[in-house]
Amino acid sequence: MVTVVSSIAWDVAAEVTDPEIPMLSIADLGILRGVKTLDDGKTEVSITPTYSGCPAVMAIEMSVSATLAKAGFDPIIKRVLSPAWTTDWITPRGREKLLAAGIAPPVKASNSIHALFGETQVNCPQCGSHETERVSEFGSTACKALYRCQSCAEPFDYFKCI
Amino acid sequence: MDASLHFDCLVRLADDHMILGHRLSEWCGHAPMLEEDLALPNIALDLLGQARILYDHAGKIEGKGRNEDQLAYLRLERDYRNLLLCERPIGDFGHTVLRQFYFASFMGLYWSECQNSNDQILREVAAKAIKECAYHIRHTGEWVIRLGDGTDESHQRMQNAVADLAPYVGEMFHMDETSQQGASAGLIPDVSKLAATWHAQVAPVLAEATLETIEVKPILGGRSGQHGEEMGFLLTDLQFMQRTFPNMTW
Numbered sequence: 235m236v237t238v239v240s241s242i243a244w245d246v247a248a249e250v251t252d253p254e255i256p257m258l259s260i261a262d263l264g265i266l267r268g269v270k271t272l273d274d275g276k277t278e279v280s281i282t283p284t285y286s287g288c289p290a291v292m293a294i295e296m297s298v299s300a301t302l303a304k305a306g307f308d309p310i311i312k313r314v315l316s317p318a319w320t321t322d323w324i325t326p327r328g329r330e331k332l333l334a335a336g337i338a339p340p341v342k343a344s345n346s347i348h349a350l351f352g353e354t355q356v357n358c359p360q361c362g363s364h365e366t367e368r369v370s371e372f373g374s375t376a377c378k379a380l381y382r383c384q385s386c387a388e389p390f391d392y393f394k395c396i
Numbered sequence: 397m398d399a400s401l402h403f404d405c406l407v408r409l410a411d412d413h414m415i416l417g418h419r420l421s422e423w424c425g426h427a428p429m430l431e432e433d434l435a436l437p438n439i440a441l442d443l444l445g446q447a448r449i450l451y452d453h454a455g456k457i458e459g460k461g462r463n464e465d466q467l468a469y470l471r472l473e474r475d476y477r478n479l480l481l482c483e484r485p486i487g488d489f490g491h492t493v494l495r496q497f498y499f500a501s502f503m504g505l506y507w508s509e510c511q512n513s514n515d516q517i518l519r520e521v522a523a524k525a526i527k528e529c530a531y532h533i534r535h536t537g538e539w540v541i542r543l544g545d546g547t548d549e550s551h552q553r554m555q556n557a558v559a560d561l562a563p564y565v566g567e568m569f570h571m572d573e574t575s576q577q578g579a580s581a582g583l584i585p586d587v588s589k590l591a592a593t594w595h596a597q598v599a600p601v602l603a604e605a606t607l608e609t610i611e612v613k614p615i616l617g618g619r620s621g622q623h624g625e626e627m628g629f630l631l632t633d634l635q636f637m638q639r640t641f642p643n644m645t646w
Contacts, residue, residue: 370435
């Protein structure tokens with residue numbers, strides 16, 4: 235049941251950012267899956283990890299707990315695995331913020347493992363050129379790969395499609 | 397379902413992932429290039445993430461109050477039930493990518509079948525792991541081809557890796573009493589049925605890599621806790637912190 239209280243709690247939780255991609259809130263990233271008020275008055279927040287071994291999950295959970303507690307809620311965090319997170323859940327606002335921060339947002343329609351094997355065209359977040367090459371399939375965090383633009387020569391992060 | 401059977405099946409799977417994840421993490425700071433220094437620990441992280449959920453789940457099924465740390469760090473060598481393939485030393489980079497390619501190809505099939513498991517958590521882990529596995533298969537498969545069909549030196553090293561790992565392939569598809577019972581109970585896939593598909597997926601990659609496939613009699617033992625001599629050294633490293641500072645947490 236959506237109540238005014240849980241809707242306020244959602245807004246509070248939604249402001250928490252990802253420590254590894256600080257320009258994105260957990261709502262932008264699509265990992266905040268639900269907020270509800272339980273019968274005993276506690277606020278249950280459901281969060282799903284991007285990758286099974288994402289080291290940021292624990293930090294995010296602690297941060298959500300602390301933020302809600304500070305706003306007067308009594309939070310409990312529920313980690314949900316199913317349905318599995320996909321990059322398609324990154325909001326349009328989240329995609330814009332990634333691009334503005336120089337990270338190429340994931341190519342859309344990733345909700346199949348076949349997308350992993352398809353040839354994807356990743357545009358340079360700096361100059362928009364589609365003449366880019368993959369430098370490394372794995373990057374600074376579990377969710378990113380490294381690319382380089384052949385037009386403006388800038389290296390950049392690409393948010394992997396999963 | 398019998399809780400002890402359920403626990404055993406989960407721990408086997410968790411051990412595969414943690415032990416191999418630990419092996420991969422040995423490359424951190426030592427990989428032949430920066431990109432691989434990022435790639436291998438990233439793959440390790442996926443495996444550890446999967447292992448953690450499985451240990452946590454197994455501990456709850458067991459109902460004796462053991463948490464993921466106690467299962468991961470505080471068992472004796474004979475209680476680890478990982479595939480021998482997963483504990484083999486990292487060898488050279490060729491050995492590492494070939495082993496990973498074999499294991500990821502196996503787990504891709506395994507997780508797909510787990511979608512039908514009657515264990516909800518296993519289904520959930522599988523849904524996520526399938527996507528991660530696909531990435532691991534592609535990444536390591538590309539390396540197998542690049543190195544196998546590379547220089548004389550890289551080709552020879554890859555061929556050596558194929559020969560060295562050949563005895564450890566069969567254990568992935570071996571059914572013992574626990575795996576029979578787990579499969580009959582609808583918990584885990586019948587791995588013997590995955591062998592043909594696995595070979596059909598791996599063979600074309602080895603062929604493109606100009607590598608000769610080798611079939612030998614499998615060495616078994618991991619599933620019953622009989623490990624190679626390298627396992628003790630691995631556990632010494634892995635368990636050091638918990639043995640030195642019991643019950644420590646980060």
